[in-house]
Amino acid sequence: MTQELFARYSFLLDRTARKVKQYAQQQFKTGEFDVTVDQWLVLKNLSENELLSQTELANLVFKDNPTLTRIIDLLCKKNYVERVPHPQDRRSFQLHLTESGISKVSELRPKILEIREKAWENLTGKDFEEFKRILDTIYQNLDGQVSE
Template sequence: MTTKKFDSYSHLLDRTARRVKGYAQQRFTTGNFDVTVDQWLILKSLDDDRYLKQKELAELTGKDNPTLTRIIDLLCKKGLTERVMHKDDRRSFTVHLTEPGKAKLLELSPRVNEIRMKAWENLTEHDYEQLKTILNKIYQNLEP
């Protein structure tokens, strides 16, 4: 693949990712979700009574540590998450959903799914499978 073609594809991928996130954030704002897209990502990652160390949460969500710390601080302030001392390591904490956090997740999940479906509305099942395959290959190519 030529560098010019690669740059074009990279631009399309970046542009699309920004459009998807921007569209979602606009809908979160106008829909009075009371959380941002990034905060939603953290809440969703903590679903199923998960207790995750901040480092695990950072890896799972692709957020750097300072950004993740700010997001968790805001979610704790809203009462949606809390930090708990790690049971085996008193120097670290785990993060998990509070009952209001679980309720927020339950309340917003159908609305978030509607937002996500907007991006997929003109894609066939075959389109989706191809896209998933390609994105997984790109992701695997960049594994450390």
């Protein structure tokens, strides 16, 4: 039945997403990158957008606030990120990379691009377009359905 078949997309998606994260994390560990995959995502976005608040950054990386708070906690402990009190709004912080954070990003960026390429062997630019279109459609279909 078609319905049964389509229902398998969730399984394939979950399985592949986990494999991708697992592979990257394994490479991160081998290379002693000193950050996790999610911590890298946060660092990378901070390096491209300085002085974000936590909420802004959370929206950018599609993580919820509690999750981001905890990731930032870890990055602060590792001394890659600092929370600077917002000059006008005492509720919020401006996030910025430390010296150490900046050099970590430039050290890791090329290595991570290399790791990411592995997944895309045997696939074309056109495949990527299809992939992106389908994933975005699924996302849109389900977004706005959850508490919005």
